[in-house]
């Protein structure tokens with residue numbers, strides 16, 4: 001049984017699963033001391049449905065077969081061994097107050113490097129660019145499938161071998177629903193995108209971390225975690241799938257610089273990187289796509305659990321000034337090397 005259940009009173013949703021997923025902290029990819037995702041251990045995972053590898057100086061796509069795995073890869077996309085959603089989810093629905101619906105979906109993992117010690121804060125800008133392209137490619141492919149309303153994309157730093165998770169959902173998740181509703185309402189009333197408005201307010205302001213030709217990185221006004229930061233395209237764009245190659249390279253540089261700076265400044269503090277992008281399903285409400293980076297340092301957690309309110313002792317203006325100088329140094333080093 002894997003199903004999406006809704007709280008008695010609020011819009012809070014929970015995927016409830018009895019499929020025996022064993023939870024452990026941090027080391028879930030290590031099997032008897034062997035990492036499933038490292039180069040050389042390809043046979044420990046299901047066959048990769050997409051592999052990127054260097055061949056005669058260019059990147060080529062390949063695929064594993066049941067009994068043969070592609071070696072010398074640079075990025076692999078594999079079905080998750082511990083999926084949050086299921087293709088064989090039951091078709092059971094039930095009504096409020098015990099509301100439930102099938103948690104039908106696909107769960108893939110994008111292994112961003114063959115090297116266990118590399119992270120999103122250390123891989124090269126070219127590799128970052130390739131990772132973003134692979135994510136775009138897989139999102140397009142997943143949105144073409146039945147029962148996929150939203151493709152959720154995120155990565156957890158310091159939770160074993162670096163990878164992105166791609167989990168499809170049969171409905172818009174609550175945060176996307178909220179952001180898209182605000183977008184739709186504001187746009188309808190004022191003909192202005194609220195996210196473009198935020199970009200214009202934060203550009204050159206006290207919370208800006210770095211600015212590139214196409215992107216702005218800034219600390220949000222009301223950050224829920226310490227040193228949280230967001231990355232927005234400066235120009236209005238609804239979907240991450242619309243980002244062209246030139247912009248993608250700029251995004252790769254900005255992401256690498258910001259995450260590299262973060263990692264150095266805060267000594268490898270764990271963080272979670274999430275993508276918020278419009279659903280590609282025609283009926284869905286749109287939003288201005290962006291990435292958000294949450295550090296896994298949540299203070300006043302009990303206050304939050306009990307009230308929904310966060311506590312943050314570092315004003316975003318202070319966080320931005322600290323991260324900003326580190327990110328500018330990182331950017332200079334990256335561009336200098338390139």
Ligand SMILES: [Zn+2]
Pocket residue numbers: 035036037038039115116161
């Ligand atoms: Zn590994």
Ligand SMILES: [Zn+2]
Pocket residue numbers: 193194195196197235236237288
């Ligand atoms: Zn916009």
Ligand SMILES: [Zn+2]
Pocket residue numbers: 179276290292
């Ligand atoms: Zn968002």
